[in-house]
Amino acid sequence: MSFRMIIDNINYIGAMILFVIGLYTVLTHANLIKKIIGINIMETAIFLFFVSIGYVRGGVAPILGASGTETLFVNPLPAAMILTGIVVAVSITAFSLSIVIKIYDAYGTVDLDEIMKIRSVEADE
Amino acid sequence: MNSLNFPVYILMLLLAFAVIIPLQRKPFGKKFQIAMVSVLGGALFMALLELIKVLTDAPYSYTFGSYEAGIGIEFLVDEFSALMTFVVLLLATLVIIYSIKDLEHEIEPHRMYSYYTLVFLALFAMIGMIFTNDIFNLYVFMEVLSLTSVAIIAIKKKKDTLMASMKYMMMGAIGSVTILMGFALIYMVTGHLNMTLIFQEISQVWELYPRNILLAMGFILTGFGIKAAIFPLHNWLPDAHSSAPTPSSALLSGLVVKAYVFSIAKMMYRVVGKDISVNIGITGYIIVFAVMSMIMGSVFALTQRDMKRRLAYSSVAQIGYIFLGLALATELGFSAALFHVISHAFMKSALFLSAGSIIYLTGKRDVKGLDGIGYEMPITMTVFSIGVLGMIGIPGTSGFMSKWFLGLAVLDAGHPELLLVILLSSFLNALYYLPIVISAFLRERPETPLEMQRDRIPMTMKVSMVLVAAGSLVIGLFPHLVMDIIEQAVPTFINLGMGL
């Protein structure tokens, strides 16, 4: 893997590193809020990845100006999909957070390890 | 106004009704229930007309916005998706009739409207997923479905329900994100979102960028594997399905998981294509995971004492059967898998609904406490027994027919050793299901006299339960009602990815 290739594909590399960081956050952190943040990092990684697919070197944002269609535009389809993706991510985050609020009401903590302790004590009784 | 628009009518009827429900100001009552059931009846009627139309004419594609496929979004209405829509709506109608009385015990009364909004949205999303021929559209519907399916669990608001739904939400979100990553990798090399066009493009592209397709299929199968609960990724399912309100359990186990399974089938055979799927070896992996699901799901089920948890683990095993059929990559295997999708939907709904009735009347969830319950609730236990016999695969039930087809397919594909796995799994099924039936009918309880009683549960619950069980029996006795339709749909699905 040459240096040139890394520079050229830096967006893809960044997206992949972000994806793994997000997954690591979700899997290892006991704090539920941090887990949700991890999901968001993963989603951001994919948005970055998707938008980078649509990028064309030298292209401009796909809004038709007075100059007509000779200008080179970036691919509009990934951008349109990511708009949808962002809204989906908002809904998921909102609902997960509301579950966390309810869990906090029920257990008094958002830490998964402590919740497990409380549950095992309850199960023994 | 022509009949080509039926999928849109069904979807929009469900969506419009779902968005109108929150405006209700009156307390939940008879009038609303009648409206709800008649909307479902209307949708069911349209689905039936749709099915008849597709069977008499031919499968067709429906494009939104009058653009050609690829530019706009395309729906592909073939025999199996029409049948699946009909089954989804039929079962959902029965479950909803059941739920009206049962939910009074499980959720707060002022949440009833929210619950039915979510159920209608879930139906909308499932039918969309079944019809769509566009991968990004599939993703959008999938998100609606995963949100609603978590919400109809969490609405019960018990402590363990909240934890189960949190787990489901996290796993589901990882799954969705992973699937989207896979779609991005596919889009990267093909430049299409339409499944048929991807299929045409991918046979040329796959030589150039084999790594893309491999990674994409890895991501997609992991993601859908989480959502469909195949063995190592199943750990959310038992918690979620067992702690949910009974109607939600029936919907989730019977239908929602099937929508994801059908999506995997689409991805494997309609998007990537059979040849490439076999070539990069994913079918081999899926067979391994399917076998593990079939055995381990049953083994875990043996150790559960909670009745609904036992049913939930049994779902993991049954999903293994479906995956086994899909991964054989033959027409017979594929038909057997699709047949089992439908027969398992009926059997598992019957089991969950009858288990729910037992909990409704007696509050008992422990399988050890069911001695003599067959005399107290004969109708419920008959329904339960029909489900159990189907799960074990006694001739005459739909479960027997799906095992029969699967066995034939396994032999046909040249894997006779898998037949042993099917037999072993059936044996394990018998081991954990039969004791419930035996203790319910044959063992007596000292404090209550062994007299036949009428089930003391509401009429609506009894009727819907019996109808679900009857559906299961009808499929078992006349399997060709379903199998003929599947056999029409499968060749185009598996061989050409649908050349219309």
Add this chain to the structure above:
Amino acid sequence: MKKLLTLIVLGGLLLVLLSSIAELPPMGEEKGPSYNEIAHYYVEESAEDTGAKNIIAAIITDYRAFDTLGETTVLFTGITAVISLLGVSHQKKEGEDQHHG
């Protein structure tokens, strides 16, 4: 221990992903496989088909309007789900004051 194991597995995943970069289509190429006839169609025909200057708006509200309907449904689902879980019954909040922020 569990963290270490996760770290190793995810490190492996990252290695697989990064090592495949060389085999993905390179970024930003005009002749790349994803910048195909569909993308060209959108760029060239959207003014004629939809009359919108913003091609992305043309895609989300016209070519792929059904996706956007699904997306508004996702938002609706989200809000319904949140209200089904949190929604306070309206009598209870009468006594509340405005000490928030």
Add this chain to the structure above:
Amino acid sequence: MDDLFVKVTTKMILPFIQMYGLYVILHGHLSPGGGFSGGAIYAASMVLYTLAFGLKKGQQRMPHEVSSKVETGGILLYVLFGFAGIFQGYSFLTNKAAGFPMGEFGAVLSAGFIPIVTFAIGLKVMSTIVTLFHTMLEEES
């Protein structure tokens, strides 16, 4: 938060944020932005209002009854315009062929149903974000 400066500043900049949100929604088909971004900007103004003046006043501006009607209305409007295509004999959500007036290229009122649909989405997004914020605040209190 009882702070005079925050309240006064909020009152001063609120109309500008809302005007900008409306601008982004209405020019969705001409310039970057659209229903989602515009709706989110408009919702940000309401969130700011609630933060500055407290939940009770915020809810007077955007009561639950209104927001639930707006949400239902947004989707129903969308579906209704979709059916216009079917009535004209085309498929669902057809724009130009179904006879929506296309107007002059580059004008605010052009491009068939796109501005209307964008407006519906904008309303929907606005009310959804505000309701989410208010619901979560209610739970906290």
